[in-house]
Amino acid sequence: MISTPSTAASPTSSFFARFAGRITAWSGTTLAFCLALGLVVVWAATGPMFHYSETWQLVINTGTTIITFLMVFLIQRAQNKDSLVLHLKLNELIAAQKGASNRLINAQDFTEGEINLLHQYFCLLAEKAKLDHDLGRTHSVEEAEENHQEKRRVCSHH
Known part of the structure; x- marks a missing residue:
């Protein structure tokens, strides 16, 4: 029998995995886009009220920078997982296919x-x-x- 790596994850790791997956999936929805667009429209509409001040500009710059910074890590995590799963599926197909070159298993390495x-x-x-x-x-x-x-x-x- 083939041994497999332990699937037991710490509660913190498991929680973060679920959280990251949900945020990543939600961020690609139409609702998320509409909310982001709405936020930008509200910010732009308040420009005259704040006389287009540096503080007014700093609010959107800081907010978008923080969100972008955090999303990069969440998206990269999701992409790493998707990539690994794709490699595993391809490895399974190569290993199962008679006549296929097993040299290509784990070609990503x-x-x-x-x-x-x-x-x-x-x-x-x-x-x-x-x-x-x-x-x-x-x-x-x-x-x-x-x-x-x-x-x-x-x-x-x-």
Whole structure:
């Protein structure tokens, strides 16, 4: 049996995870946008009342800066989680697919050089697929190389 990491989270961590998820989801709603827009409209409308003073300008600048600063961390946290989940799903598909190259499991941990090398290899694989004139056929890296070599052997014998 495969061991899995402990799923027990501290109550504080669990609370923050739920809180961050809800805030991140809510901040992308139409209601959140309308409230933010309404706040800006109210602030702009009060400009003449405060003679467009530096304090009046400072209120919106400070408020938006604080909100932006906090939202960056919440959004990044959500994006990190989404990215990790996507990688896990892709790893599961690679691991489950017969003929798929297991070398690509956890490819997100590869160096930039390794990623660029794989990208070049898959560009070559795409070029070979174009030469097949069969868009419905897929190959693992190994199968594509074997097929390509076989085609070269067949063509050289004719």
